[in-house]
Amino acid sequence: MATADVVMYDEEFNQIKSIISKLRVDANAKLVFLVDKNGQQIAAHGDVENLDTTSLASLTAGNVAATDALAKLIGEKEFSILFHEGERDNIHISIVGLRVILVIIFDERSSLGLVRLRVKKASKELNDIFDRIMQKVETEKTYGTNVDSPFAEITDEDIDSLFSE
């Protein structure tokens, strides 16, 4: 396997949730959203009721991947920020610690300057959390599979039952 699986634990998940909810308030944003680079949604805070967050996650990741590839084509390491300006709403996308994507949706009640400022601070905190998660994953790798991993015992029946309709 090329890369370690992403694993999210309760403790870090709660810390992440509290950081992004604070970020939403501080940046006066409508929505703050965290996605991993492969398009899996990690956490969201804000007006998500009318939004297809799964699609948002995969399209954001596709967007970031394409932009990354563009950067490499012209000899840049990365474009660390993407900003899309709309008539009402704007999307600010940034990369946290080379691993996850932070998405902020905001309207005229906020500004690009404010969002950038707040993102900078929150990114650092998020980065520390993801470092800790990676350390945990590494530790588990070293000491073998997590003893209470629910997947060590998946049976063929478990899998078949998913398709039993």
Add this chain to the structure above:
Amino acid sequence: MTFINYASREINCKIVYYGPGLCGKTTNLQFIYDKTNPAAKGKLISLATETDRTLFFDFLPLELGNVRGFKTRFHLYTVPGQVFYDASRKLILKGVDGVIFVADSQRERMDANAESLQNLESNLKTQGYDLMSIPYVLQLNKRDLPNIVPVEEMKKQLVLRNEPVLEAIAKANGVGVFDTLKAVAKLVLQDLTRPDKNG
């Protein structure tokens, strides 16, 4: 790269449909979308050209149910099959958990199948994966057409290891489409149980 969320008790896996242009990757996804209970699926997103050729990817999120108390979600992606979209194909393979190669059974597409399979192998390698060990299924699509190559002959040309091989007719009646998905989902979930996973 499976995403296991212990906090919300979810497993998210990424499955990619690969294959030459017009082999039926999008048609596979469309059939799954049409036949799945609305509660279990999200929107089918298709980033396609005006002539319905895939430009970047198609995406379909699918929720299969619970395994050991964890909600299992499969994110299905297709790649653009046309040769010149190779840069996009590479991107979509990022973080893949399982691959379905959709081969076009028509005789005149056999070279395209071989070329695409080779392309899959090398693109996986650039992402750090090995086609010989990743969860992988081969689908022989378009078995209803008149000018097709016999299954045994296709197998001889395209089978790489002991991967499951499934015959399908994605367009006309969807035969084999769910069986293919099931086969790869099974391999992906079995892969989770491997103790040397991540190693």
